[in-house]
Amino acid sequence: MKCPICGNEDIGRLSKSRFFCSDCFIEIFLSRKSEMQIYKILEDGTACAIAAEN
Template identity: 30%
Template sequence: MNCPNCQGQNLGKIGHQQYYCWNCFIELSLDNGRIKVHEVEEDGTLSSLDDLFNDEDLTPKSYT
């Protein structure tokens, strides 16, 4: 799986089907075959970035 934002593979696993991109500092999660993209705010909350990507970008080509 590649990061839909930077296309990098520098992902760390942080939970069950949850990943963190060390290149662009966003959190990714897999939900029903789709990637959900979130930005971690200063207070630790997550803000969705899904609206910045099209459906093709948020469909993983392969699972890790």
């Protein structure tokens, strides 16, 4: 698993289907269908969806 935004291969794993890139401060969610959803973590801690792709 690597970050789809910056290509960082050292992203953190939060749970089975959640990953976090500390370089671009995003969370990546993988659905059961392996669809990828990317959320930007804002300064106040809220997650803002920025992309959804296969």
